[in-house]
Amino acid sequence: MKRRSAFVLSALAFGYAFLYVPLASVIFYSFNDSRLATVWGGFSTRWYGELWGNDQVLDAAFLSLRIAVTSATLATVLGTLAGLALVRVTRFRGRTLFSAMITSPLVMPEVITGLSLLLLFVSLQQLVGWPAQRGFSTITIAHTTFSMAYVAVVVRSRLAAMDQSLEEAAMDLGGRPLRVLVDITLPLIYPAMLAGWLLAFTLSLDDLVIASFVSGPGSNTLPMYIFSKVKLGVTPDINALASLVILFVSAGVLLAWLVTRRGPGQPGRT
Amino acid sequence: MTESAVKQFVNRNWQRLIVAVPYLWLLVFFLAPFAIILKISVADPVIAQPPFTPAFDETGRLQATWDNFTFLLTDKLYAITYLKSVTMAASATVLCLLIGFPMAYGIARASAGVRNLLLLLIILPFWISFLLRVYAWMGLMNNYGVINNFLIWLGVIDQPMQLMYRDFAIYVGLVYSYLPFMILPLYATLERMDLDLVDAAMDLGASPSVAFFDVTWPLARPGVVAGCLLVFIPAIGEYVIPYLLGGPEALLIGRVLFDEFFVNRDWPLASAVAIVLLLLLVVPIVLLQRSQARDTELAS
Known part of the structure; x- marks a missing residue:
């Protein structure tokens, strides 16, 4: 142990530097006055100001947020139901197919998910005329489909670790299933649902490839906008945008960490 | 009194409902697309x-052709592309393991307070946009980027090195993006491991390397398997990293599929590319699901 600890310590130091130096450098250069993104031209906050005046960025960010909130909410409802189905309904027809379909989106390459959903939307449009155009609704459906898998996994592990006797007692005392679900089960699993919602929200905000497939002309999410800009190289206003995202997310995660650390003991892995 | 009718319906059929709603969604938006x-x-x-x-066709005859698949299997370019995607994903997985194992070990052996913070710092990048993290490396590895400027300032080199638009840059991007996926499952198994076993082996005269390979490594195997699969599977179909960091000759399968669809508008061939990619992934995906099923059994 002792002999290896110098090696382990340096591995840790190197690893964390590897993870955080790029992020730090983006934040540092976002305050660079020069238009050349990597040549230092003095301190300035002008890129943040330009970002605020850029309608394309604001529109894309607003669309992304709307999709993320809607799809995360839908995914939480569907994923929670799926988690309940997997843990509480032990026998039903096609259970194997169901559990395979629930976990597959977790490992499916994004290009395949995106392509298959686009082909579905195109076929549906031919058959029933819906969706007439692709954009908010199709991206939301695509994001719901892959992120409900994450919610289901989180909820399922919470349910599996939970004491079933409370629910059984409520049922024995004559509680109707809906009442038991609302009064007993949901309050017990809501931390997992909240974690699942946040995960789904982040995954939706993060997704580029699937959204690129299923969106139509004119509807650009924030990652799509960023991708179209950074294809051409590093630019200072994207540095500013990236810094805002990094700071915002870090603050959120730290806050969540501080809150859950004081809360009742629950598994830290989500 | 429709509300109570609804309630009655839900109460009577609750098991069917909680299964049916997500089931239908997945049939329509997950299974049907594959068909x-x-x-x-x-x-x-x-x-x-x-x-x-x-x-x-108009007369109701089935029109189906294997042309797209025979083309994929006989065209050298596609064989090279698949092979290159697999080897790059595999190499990136090994690199992640080499960097991630000592880190996971260090985190698992840290005191409780420090451990939580270290773990948080591993998870944090995962919440920050993937695209922006890849973008961060563009600023670092540019010809006039941070790394080159720093090395020139140190006097190590006097000409900027070409870092970007090479396989090297793709490896950096893959390892950087997927390292947390390796560390977390490794940490989970290493943390459960009984340290006394290592001490016992050392007390009985095993050298550190023997103790590592005979005790630590076999016990950590489930985490190693899970971590490797969690890196390998998504890395194979990666699109953004080779596009932004790799050169134009970096033909990886995710990018080829994307271009076949959007640039060449050959939908049948793009679909065939997707199916072959999926077939390549069947074995790793089944292995992963089995290792995760074992993990949930252990946990409960």
Whole structure:
């Protein structure tokens, strides 16, 4: 142990530097006055100001947020139901197919998910005329489909670790299933649902490839906008945008960490 | 009194409902799309909207062709692309393991307070946009980027090195993006491991390396397997990293599929590419699901 600890310590130091130096450098250069993104031209906050005046960025960010909130909410409802189905309904027809379909989106390459959903939307449009155009609704459906898998996994592990006797007692005392679900089960699993919602929200905000497939002309999410800009190289206003995202997310995660650390003991892995 | 009728319905059929609602969603938006990919992969490309032949012609005869698959299997470019995707993903997985194992070990052996913070710092990048993290490396590895400027300032080099638009840059991007996926499962098994076993082996005269390979490594195997699969599977179909960091000759399968679809508008061939990619991934995906099923059994 002792002999290896110098090696382990340096591995840790190197690893964390590897993870955080790029992020730090983006934040540092976002305050660079020069238009050349990597040549230092003095301190300035002008890129943040330009970002605020850029309608394309604001529109894309607003669309992304709307999709993320809607799809995360839908995914939480569907994923929670799926988690309940997997843990509480032990026998039903096609259970194997169901559990395979629930976990597959977790490992499916994004290009395949995106392509298959686009082909579905195109076929549906031919058959029933819906969706007439692709954009908010199709991206939301695509994001719901892959992120409900994450919610289901989180909820399922919470349910599996939970004491079933409370629910059984409520049922024995004559509680109707809906009442038991609302009064007993949901309050017990809501931390997992909240974690699942946040995960789904982040995954939706993060997704580029699937959204690129299923969106139509004119509807650009924030990652799509960023991708179209950074294809051409590093630019200072994207540095500013990236810094805002990094700071915002870090603050959120730290806050969540501080809150859950004081809360009742629950598994830290989500 | 419709509300109570609804309630009665839910109460009577609650088991059926909690199964049926997500089940239907997945059938429509997950399974049906795969059936469509399969169908289009055996169609012929035509210049029309949509650009492929229907499954049945006017006389109701089935039109299906293996052309797209035979083309994929006989065309050298595609063989090279698949091979390159697999080898790059595998190499990136090994690199992640080499960097991630000592880190996971260090985190698992830290005191409780420090451990939580270290773990948080591993998870944090995962919440920050993937695209922006790849972008961060563009600023570092540019010809006039941070790394080159720093090395020139140190006097190590006097000309900027070409870092970007090479396989090297793709490896950096893959390892950087997927390292947390390796560390977390490794940490989970190492943390459960009984340290006394290592001490016992050392007390009985085993050298550190023997103790590592005979005790630590076998016990950590489930985490190693899970971590490797969690890196390997998504890395194979990666699109953004080779596009932004790799050169134009970095033909990886995710990018080829994307271009075949959007640039060449050959939907049948793109579908066939997707199916072959999926077939390549069947074995790793089944292995992963089995290792995760074992993990949930252990946990409960």
